[in-house]
Amino acid sequence: SAVISQKPSRDICQRGTSLTIQCQVDSQVTMMFWYRQQPGQSLTLIATANQGSEATYESGFVIDKFPISRPNLTFSTLTVSNMSPEDSSIYLCSVEGQTADTQYFGPGTRLTVL
Amino acid sequence: AQTVTQSQPEMSVQEAETVTLSCTYDTSESDYYLFWYKQPPSRQMILVIRQEAYKQQNATENRFSVNFQKAAKSFSLKISDSQLGDAAMYFCAYRSPLGGLYNNNDMRFGAGTRLTVKP
Structure with a gap:
């Protein structure tokens, strides 16, 4: 399986600010996914990110709130x-x-x- | 739409004993994939086992095995010889095949079962 790293591992932020989360994979992959897991809850898909195209967002998630970049086949960012x-x-x-x-x-x- | 139900919010097992975690799902597709993931307190989601719906044989990975009942839409996970390191949240997940009936490519997760292993 691929080795996947994320940065930062944790952060504490102030209301009204933005945070960009990075995801790096050690091999080229076509599709990358971003999920949210609220405290004590299961996972909910935010969006699917394919390299070279706009991310596809699930119902309840919008690009203005969660912009995603996918500049190449090994990297993606999610901004909250x-x-x-x-x-x-x-x-x-x-x-x-x-x-x-x-x-x-x-x-x-x-x-x-x- | 596909839904995944885990009816046991918490389970407990004695070390070295066997425990079974339940999962049921709802789908209109005939071909799909089912998974069990483990999430320890470190929060890393780890794939435990994978089952292809068109295979009747139950998947097995060392101490982990499933009981896949397609007609009943049931996919339970059995952990044998439980170890302290098995303590975690366990999530059951469903995925449609690419180009399937629902034309989606995400995983649908159940609410999870928290497993405690008693020494």
């Missing part, structure tokens, strides 16, 4: 904009494995908004 305490969550990126049906996850970024 104009943060509020409700954005406090773990944000995880994932990639497809050699069998496209399986996803492997990064270690996550724990975000706390005060």
